[in-house]
Amino acid sequence: MDNGDPVEPETQDEIETVLAPQNSDETLYCEAEAPTIVKREKPATENSETDLEIEDNEKFFTTGQKELYLEACRLVGVVPVSYFIRNIEESYLNLNHHGLGPKGTKAIAITLVSNTTVTKLELEDNCITEEGVRSLTEMLHENYYLQELNISNNDLGLEGARNISDFLMRNTSSICKLQLSGNNLKEEAAELLCQALSSNYRIKNLDLSHNQFSDVGGEHLGQMLGLNVGLQSLDLSWNHFHMRGAVALCNGLRTNVTLKKLNLSMNGFGNDGALALGEVLRLNSCLTYLDVSSNNISNEGASKISKGLEYNESLKVLKLFLNPLSMDGAVLLILSIKRNPKSRMEELDISNVLVSEQFTKILDGVYAVHPQLDVVYKAVQMLSAKKTILLWTDPMKLIQSYADQHKIAVVDFFKHLSPTGAMEMPVGEFRKAMVQQDKVPVNQYQVRELIKRLDDKTGKVDFSFSSSLRPDSGNTGIEDRILH
Numbered sequence: 001m002d003n004g005d006p007v008e009p010e011t012q013d014e015i016e017t018v019l020a021p022q023n024s025d026e027t028l029y030c031e032a033e034a035p036t037i038v039k040r041e042k043p044a045t046e047n048s049e050t051d052l053e054i055e056d057n058e059k060f061f062t063t064g065q066k067e068l069y070l071e072a073c074r075l076v077g078v079v080p081v082s083y084f085i086r087n088i089e090e091s092y093l094n095l096n097h098h099g100l101g102p103k104g105t106k107a108i109a110i111t112l113v114s115n116t117t118v119t120k121l122e123l124e125d126n127c128i129t130e131e132g133v134r135s136l137t138e139m140l141h142e143n144y145y146l147q148e149l150n151i152s153n154n155d156l157g158l159e160g161a162r163n164i165s166d167f168l169m170r171n172t173s174s175i176c177k178l179q180l181s182g183n184n185l186k187e188e189a190a191e192l193l194c195q196a197l198s199s200n201y202r203i204k205n206l207d208l209s210h211n212q213f214s215d216v217g218g219e220h221l222g223q224m225l226g227l228n229v230g231l232q233s234l235d236l237s238w239n240h241f242h243m244r245g246a247v248a249l250c251n252g253l254r255t256n257v258t259l260k261k262l263n264l265s266m267n268g269f270g271n272d273g274a275l276a277l278g279e280v281l282r283l284n285s286c287l288t289y290l291d292v293s294s295n296n297i298s299n300e301g302a303s304k305i306s307k308g309l310e311y312n313e314s315l316k317v318l319k320l321f322l323n324p325l326s327m328d329g330a331v332l333l334i335l336s337i338k339r340n341p342k343s344r345m346e347e348l349d350i351s352n353v354l355v356s357e358q359f360t361k362i363l364d365g366v367y368a369v370h371p372q373l374d375v376v377y378k379a380v381q382m383l384s385a386k387k388t389i390l391l392w393t394d395p396m397k398l399i400q401s402y403a404d405q406h407k408i409a410v411v412d413f414f415k416h417l418s419p420t421g422a423m424e425m426p427v428g429e430f431r432k433a434m435v436q437q438d439k440v441p442v443n444q445y446q447v448r449e450l451i452k453r454l455d456d457k458t459g460k461v462d463f464s465f466s467s468s469l470r471p472d473s474g475n476t477g478i479e480d481r482i483l484h
Helices: 012-019 065-076 082-087 101-112 129-140 157-170 187-197 215-227 243-255 270-283 299-309 327-338 357-369 385-391 395-405 410-415 427-436 444-454 463-468 476-483
Strands: 092-094 120-122 148-150 177-179 205-207 233-235 261-263 289-291 317-319 347-355 374-380 424-426 460-462
Touching: 065 082, 065 101, 101 129, 129 157, 157 187, 187 215, 215 243, 243 270, 270 299, 299 327, 327 347, 327 357, 327 374, 357 374, 374 444, 395 410, 395 444, 410 463, 424 427, 424 463, 427 444, 427 460, 444 460, 444 463, 460 463
Parallel strands: 092 120, 120 148, 148 177, 177 205, 205 233, 233 261, 261 289, 289 317, 317 347, 347 374
Antiparallel strands: 424 460
């Protein structure tokens, strides 16, 4: 079974068999049925280094995908990737870590020009460099079926960014998800990409994490966010934004009306950046997910963010993990949510903060107002192990027991939680329904455990999974997580 790992011919005989199915040096395709023959003529002015048409003064080639790929490999001088040959008719191709290089990438690009089945292509860690990017962008000007492209960790650098920017500027491709993580992109690359993205409305999901953008890059990105009307998800984690870059990004977010998910974790916003974020949360009505984990935000910064949460009506997930917060900052955050009757918050991640029983009592009051909310913290100080284990009694045991007593299926219990009787619900609505139902008494910890088991990774819980779930034989796994 293919798992995306490189699978190459193991012997010279196998290589020859792949390259010449009919043991002939004159043809690369089978004779079972007459292939469609197309002669390619390239204008003399075209540069052969960037041309994606197969050219040979004395050769013709078929338009069959596999044959086309084999011919392309022969002409650019690379060994065919057997995984690509076997899966060329699939919608998803994972060619990560195959060592393609720019020539191997060009052979694949040649083949995909006329491909109508591949919609998602993974090319991470293939040393494709700017030359390979040029082949890919030329292919994308002709291919209107490919929608998702991952070219992370390929040492694209400034010239690669220039090629991508030129491609984005045309705004004609069907690509809506683009991953450029870990490509050593710096300030000049940020400027080029942002110029293109300012008028691009097709890219919906963009990953620029693990690059070298700093405050100047943050200024370019902030200007772009103020103009862009397409992006819905942006990952800028693991860059080098500090206060100046944070403020610039937030200035752009004030007027942005499309971005829903933003990951800014592992930067250096600090409390000044948190002040700007608090202002954004007060004004922005589009963001639903914000991750500012590990940004050196202390209780002072949490206070600034809290002021924004008092007015925000769109944010559902806020991650503040690995910031130097104490319980005082955590209290400010949860009380700000409580004071906002229109808050839609579903998850607050402060999972490195150790809290007290007094905090949990305050939190119970917040849950009473916002039952859809889940606050994830480290643990409760001085709480006995016995009481902790009691809080984490396996919720499936309780539900199974209720179902057995009333002679119904477990899935029927879950379906009754949905107003329409559907087999799935958004996570927030499910959490609210579980907390408010009175048939099986469960707490927030147990509801969180249920969501982990039923979550279908799309922000919804799928009840159809419940028929395959069984209660734990004991609390061992949960006890281990709590006690250790």
